[in-house]
Amino acid sequence: MSDFSGVSLKGKTAIVTGASRGIGAGIAILLAKRGANIVVNHVSEGSKKRAQAVVDEITKIGTKAVLCQADVSTLDDFSKIVDAALKISETGKIDILVHNAAAGLEANLLDTTPDFYTTHFDCNVRGPIFLTKEIIPHIARGGRVVFISSAGARLGVAGQTVYAATKAADEALVRVWAKEFGHSHGITVNCVNPGPVATDQWFQSNEQFLKDMQPLIESTPAAPRVGEVDDIAPLVAFLCSDDARWVTGSCLSANGGLYN
Ligand SMILES: NC(=O)c1ccc[n+]([C@@H]2O[C@H](COP(=O)([O-])OP(=O)(O)OC[C@H]3O[C@@H](n4cnc5c(N)ncnc54)[C@H](OP(=O)(O)O)[C@@H]3O)[C@@H](O)[C@H]2O)c1
Structure with missing residues (x-):
């Protein structure tokens, strides 16, 4: 008989930042299909x-979902995310944190302003650092933290001075935290x-960039x-599963072989 128990996320509680659309929505729905209860985070009123709709789709799948409007750039918003997760948790713990937003x-560098720098670093680096710090005391052993990085971190794409630097920083955090939270917390x-x-x-990129x-x-x-x-969400779901317990501090390329 087939045994898919190693990929099951049944009863787990997952936070997916930026889950109103795009990759985050896809991840949230797939984790729910594998059995997880989901905090569907987004930031804007317009979303x-x-x-x-993502929450409704998850509810139809049959797991719990809760909407959580919170800005990952704003440290004061983090308690909303933690509270939302604990509200739907079946164990009083949080199992999965996906930094997608x-x-x-x-x-280009010559057009980069300090404000542009701050907006990107606050959302892509400061947010994940302090949100993870807030969540660590609540994560179960066997917990999972997954970042969505970008080709920009390593490929060297013109026009991505700040974005690329934030994503390279995220990849560095993964390597550091694998060491900090492996033995101590059993987290990958x-x-x-x-x-x-x-x-x-992608579609909001300017015409020249495209x-x-x-x-x-x-x-x-x-x-x-x-x-x-x-093409992306199944790799995240795998990293969240028990089957991925021996994978930590790694970066899985999901780019059709563009680079590794
Ligand atoms: N698309 C690509 O080509 C590509 C390639 C490589 C990597 N990535 C990475 O993949 C991830 C998802 O990208 P995507 O293309 O799916 O993006 P997207 O379609 O533009 O969606 C962005 C999501 O992030 C949320 N968000 C943005 N700022 C936020 C904040 N401050 N606090 C909380 N939520 C926030 C948005 O919420 P609202 O709807 O409320 O605005 C939305 O849910 C990102 O990390 C991105 O860098 C994307």
Whole structure:
């Protein structure tokens, strides 16, 4: 008989930041399909309906979901996220934290302002650092922290001075925290590193950037196309599972072989 128990997330409680749309929504729904209860986080008022639709879809799947509007750039908002997770937890613990929300605008170095820098670093680096710190006391042994990084961290894409630096910082955090929280807490910390994915973030890129990226996309070894949310979410679900217990401090490339 088939045994898929190693990939089951039944009864786990997961927080997915930025889960109203795009990759985060795909991750939230897939983790729910594997049995997890989900905190569906988003930030903007305009996304409330989309985030609620994700919650409704999860409820239909049959696990618990709660909407949590909170800004990962704002430290004072973190208690809302923790409280939401504890409210739906079946064990009083939190099992999975997926750092997916990110600011991802392009700017060449010469157009980069201190405000642009701060907005991106607050959302992509400071937020995950202090949200993780807040959540660690509540994470169960066997817990999982997964970051969504980006090709930008390693590929060297023009126009991504600040964004690339934030994502490289996230990849560094994964390696450090794997060591800090392995023996002490039994937690694994990993990241999934997508190439271009067809979401709002990709389509909001300026025309020149999309044009410059076209040759790279056509050279993608697995297929000459941008990635889809469904190319990324299963890797996150795997890293959250018991089957992935021996994987920590690693970065799983989800980019059709563009680079490793
Ligand atoms: N798309 C790509 O080509 C690509 C490639 C590589 C890596 N990635 C990474 O994949 C992740 C998801 O990207 P995506 O393309 O799915 O993005 P997206 O479609 O633009 O969605 C962004 C999500 O993040 C949320 N968010 C943004 N700022 C937030 C904040 N301060 N606090 C809480 N939530 C916030 C948004 O909430 P609202 O809806 O409320 O605004 C939304 O749910 C990001 O880490 C991104 O860097 C994307």
